[in-house]
Amino acid sequence: MPDNRPIGVFDSGIGGMTVVKSIVENMPGEHIIYFGDTARVPYGTKSKRQITEFALSDVKFLNAFDVKAVVIACNTADSTAREAIEEAFPDLPVFGVVDPASRMAAETTVNGKIGVIATNATVSTGAYERVITAYNPEATVFMKACPLLVPLVENGRIRTGDPVIETVLKEYLDPLVEEGIDTLVLGCTHYPLLFDTIEYLYPELRIISSSDAAAAKVLGDLIRKDACSENTEAAGSERKYFVSDDAAGVDKLARVFMGEDLGGTFEQVNIESY
Amino acid sequence: MPDNRPIGVFDSGIGGMTVVKSIVENMPGEHIIYFGDTARVPYGTKSKRQITEFALSDVKFLNAFDVKAVVIACNTADSTAREAIEEAFPDLPVFGVVDPASRMAAETTVNGKIGVIATNATVSTGAYERVITAYNPEATVFMKACPLLVPLVENGRIRTGDPVIETVLKEYLDPLVEEGIDTLVLGCTHYPLLFDTIEYLYPELRIISSSDAAAAKVLGDLIRKDACSENTEAAGSERKYFVSDDAAGVDKLARVFMGEDLGGTFEQVNIESY
Secondary structure, three states: OOOOOOEEEEEOOOOOHHHHHHHHHHOOOOOEEEEEOOOOOOOOOOOHHHHHHHHHHHHHHHHOOOOOEEEEOOHHHHHHHHHHHHHHOOOOOEEOOHHHHHHHHHHHOOOOEEEEEEOHHHHHHOHHHHHHHHHOOOOEEEEEEOOOHHHHHHOOOOOOOOHHHHHHHHHHHHHHHHOOOOEEEEOOOOHHHHHHHHHHHOOOOEEEEHHHHHHHHHHHHHHHOOOOOOOOOHHHOOEEEEEOOOOOOHHHHHHHHHOOOOOOOEEEOOHHHO | OOOOOOEEEEEOOOOOHHHHHHHHHHOOOOOEEEEEOOOOOOOOOOOHHHHHHHHHHHHHHHHOOOOOEEEEOOHHHHHHHHHHHHHHOOOOOEEOOHHHHHHHHHHHOOOOEEEEEEOHHHHHHOHHHHHHHHHOOOOEEEEEEOOOHHHHHHOOOOOOOOHHHHHHHHHHHHHHHHOOOOEEEEOOOOHHHHHHHHHHHOOOOEEEEHHHHHHHHHHHHHHHOOOOOOOOOHHHOOEEEEEOOOOOOHHHHHHHHHOOOOOOOEEEOOHHHO
16 A cells, blocks of 8 residues: 655765665655754764664654654664664664665675775674675675765765875775775765766776665565555655754755755754754 | 862864873973863864854863863864853863964964964854954955865874875965965864975965964963962873763874873763763
């Protein structure tokens, strides 16, 4: 039976908009509630305890909108706080980014060597190694923490030919390529914006966006359960965007991640009351 | 009369350790309580309301140690929340970074053209223009927000010859140099680590570290009031360092800012209870 309730999506910041973009490209009629925790961003450099506490309040906020599913559009929160969220919200379908991207990588690799780039916190959880090798026990996973990529992307350093982003990307990726990887997972929702530059620098790699993988997973699940929205057009969809710090200027950054049309505006919410 | 109480120093993160370094180099015997708000870092990208709330809880924490003075070792917090802090703690001598650095710049410039580099939040307050022109009404101040410098410094990109830091520095500083500045204020406590590279790229500039200026100001005030510690040796000084997120690994980053000898260890504190 069609389900017209919105899909909830959250991230520590605005990077999760790459998941919204992918949902909207595939099912433009779905209603969406987005929350970006811009007052407490970034999660990627913080501790498990702190990230879990933040993520639980984020889901509590989204759940107040009677969402039909929640997407953890943040590799750090997904790999750190997933179990705590599922325990705290047992009736809510919760989707992440790590599982769908891991499965896609496990199925994509030919030589079994998979590289994953992510934040420090995501790398330190070991989640990608665990999930990828569960899907493909023959796989070898090479993890690389790339703490400079989020600030570089947020400052628009995403263009092929920019010596700053190319130097940093090569320092991070050359060691993985030297290990012989044939597949690279972009294990942070900011990284899809670097897809073209990485593809240019390493044309031989198969690149998997965790944002696209997550969107494909949640939409596939809605189709299987016949729980899509009756509305199928972007024009009829309601998209509400929230951030925990000032909303001024966020639209501009969000459009970088989303493409031109957000289909909604950003409002501020006090997340510490959740 | 000598005052053996500690000096309290806080920052949104570990950058404020450059102020501690400067205090310790000049008065090694002073006892120090440091707080770095690593669970809520960075402040520089957040709103005035949010930064003020954070800064007030930081001072409340330090004040619990019966400090004889508080140094706001964070240009963002100083330029945003200074008045709110002085109002909330009327009996506590509060020192910042903006005023001493502004005064030093106003007195140093020969041609009256001063550049200031800082975070987005510090720039948007207009504090440096206001204070510098109060000291030197003839001065023209050129502000430049440099959002990539903090993550680059924290990732160790501080070496002369690194194309990443040099490219980014030139993009930020060339426009200021083209305006004809003869004096540059490093308006963020992370930036003293870039002193040598900036000096190498722009040998003609007079460079002013807001961290050194702040330390000089608070120590000068203690001397004037005869309120220095009786202890004058580093060996006899007590230094307590606190952070709001996990303390593991913080020592390593702190030593980058401080030089080798911290003279103490980091402990975690739950700042949200203050």
